Amino acid sequence: MATAEQIMALLRSHADKDDQRFYSVALQMAAREARQGHQKLANDIKLMVEKSQQRGANLSLASSKPVSLIQQPKGDLQGLLEQTHTPVRLGEVVLTKEVHEHLVRVLLEQRQKEKLAKFGLLPRRKLLFTGPPGTGKTMSAAALANELHIPLYSVVLDSLITRFMGETAAKLRLIFDHIRATRAVYLFDEFDAIGTQRGAQNDVGEIRRVLNSFLMFVEQDDSESIIVAATNHPELLDRALNRRFDDIITFDKPEAAQIRQLCENRLAAFKPTQLNWDNIISAALGLSAAEITRACEDAAKDAVLSQSGSISTDLLLKAIERRKKGQF
Numbered sequence: 001m002a003t004a005e006q007i008m009a010l011l012r013s014h015a016d017k018d019d020q021r022f023y024s025v026a027l028q029m030a031a032r033e034a035r036q037g038h039q040k041l042a043n044d045i046k047l048m049v050e051k052s053q054q055r056g057a058n059l060s061l062a063s064s065k066p067v068s069l070i071q072q073p074k075g076d077l078q079g080l081l082e083q084t085h086t087p088v089r090l091g092e093v094v095l096t097k098e099v100h101e102h103l104v105r106v107l108l109e110q111r112q113k114e115k116l117a118k119f120g121l122l123p124r125r126k127l128l129f130t131g132p133p134g135t136g137k138t139m140s141a142a143a144l145a146n147e148l149h150i151p152l153y154s155v156v157l158d159s160l161i162t163r164f165m166g167e168t169a170a171k172l173r174l175i176f177d178h179i180r181a182t183r184a185v186y187l188f189d190e191f192d193a194i195g196t197q198r199g200a201q202n203d204v205g206e207i208r209r210v211l212n213s214f215l216m217f218v219e220q221d222d223s224e225s226i227i228v229a230a231t232n233h234p235e236l237l238d239r240a241l242n243r244r245f246d247d248i249i250t251f252d253k254p255e256a257a258q259i260r261q262l263c264e265n266r267l268a269a270f271k272p273t274q275l276n277w278d279n280i281i282s283a284a285l286g287l288s289a290a291e292i293t294r295a296c297e298d299a300a301k302d303a304v305l306s307q308s309g310s311i312s313t314d315l316l317l318k319a320i321e322r323r324k325k326g327q328f
Contacts, residue, residue, distance in 0.1 A: 086142035131251030134290030266296035
């Protein structure tokens, strides 16, 4: 049977006319019934949700008024969570083969979660992204949300961490209540801010309590949401975190194939065909995907402003060199 929290969440979402949250809670109820062996009831709930969603989609198409895709959290969650929409698909994110395969596996398990549930198995949904800045961690979280047609929420750590003892853990509980009530991708970016090793030299009592709370909440969480923690400094994380995540995915700086793909994607409008890719790749090695993309944008601007309208190898090499020296 539905829990009291789920019933209250249904009533609140109905009162707020928040269809997305209403459907999410209903699907969580279905998943709960399926885990308890009530397959017929679970299937009936899912069927009703699908029919209702289809009616809503048809009404939206028939309406001439634009529909807002972004609904920011309200009340106590305002300022703690930010919903964003980055229209990117997984195929558009330039990643190493290993990382791409990891993310495809996550999507496959999420899409086939009912099949896994029949054998008492759960899909991957608690992920730790590690790697240098600009290597696609945040973009990959957005791609997961878009591929699964669910919202992306970013946790605002500045608002989460307070100087008042006990407040941060209470705010964290609010976030995990939302994770339970609304299926979405939840991104804890710069996660080392709260995941720092306990007992470290610069250990702060409040942060240690927050980490303990996070460990407890993430272990108890049995929602259908996807939790993504991302960090540029995995060496700072507490070891106890590793076993709380279903998958730890390491993002690396692009190699030769990814460098060329990044450049060709960003400069597609200029149709670069006569470039010396060996020299460009050699110069760009060691830069992040974000830095390479910005170097391509710099070269494109130079081409437009110089009225040549074409990208040359020298133009791109100069832009890459400026990025490497930090001369933007």
